[in-house]
Amino acid sequence: MPSDDAAGPELVPVPVRVVLPADPLLGTDPQEVVARLWKRQQTETGWVYLVGLPSFRDREDGGVEAAEYRVWVRAPEHVRPVEGVDYDQVVTERLQPSPQSAVREVLGERRPSGWVLQKVSVGRGPAQGVLHARDCEEAPKDAPLLDWKRDLDVAENPATRLCTLCGCAQELTPLLRGFDHITDSATDDS
Incomplete structure (x- = not known):
């Protein structure tokens, strides 16, 4: 069958091993049976392959003839390559990346959530820290992630400083002092 641009690429089958389920x-x-691989398609849940399994069908004259039963199967669970076969010629449809939302484009990738405490020793006084x-990049890599209640408790401690490099201070201060202080400080400067 010749290929034309409107119909898409020409399907050329190649041998592939298909794993049939136990009964x-x-x-x-x-x-495992050798079947013909017609097409590969990437989906959001993985790859599926269109395979043609050998079968039989009834003819109108009452006889039986060889046929092919085509079915989509999951890869790699239900297919295995045949040694020496080049699979580059198989029509392959890759999943197109979803378009990024306008918010994600403007703000960039979302940072991972959560806070960690860097303990700072300053001699004999009370323990101090930086959230x-x-x-x-200043956070200790081995520090445990704090849950949100512990975050706020640690942030309220006068011995704790909130990091300005990563934005911790800008994000947690409204939660600690309320959002009104933001507008109060803006009007005080005028």
Whole structure:
């Protein structure tokens, strides 16, 4: 069958091994048969392959003839390559990346959520610390992630400083002092 641009690329089958499921009622184990691979398609949940399994069909004159049963199967669970076969010629449809939202384009990738505490020792006084976003380059890499209640408790402690490098101070201060202080400080400067 010739290929034309409106119909898409020409399908050229190549051999592939298909793993048939076991049948507990018949007491059979999984089996592999050589089938024809017609097409590969990437989906959001993985790859599926259109394979043609050898079959039979009834003819109008009462006879039986060889046929092919085409079905989509999951890869790699249900297909295996045949040694020496070049699969580059198989029509392959890759999943197109979803367009980024306008918000994601403007703001960039979302940072991982959560905060970590960097403990700072200053001699014999009370323990002090610096609260960082977990992806802050100043944050200790082995520090445990704090849950949100512990975040606020630590942030309220006068011995804790909120990191300005990663934006911890800008994000947590409204939660600690309320949002009104933002507008109050803006009017005080005028």
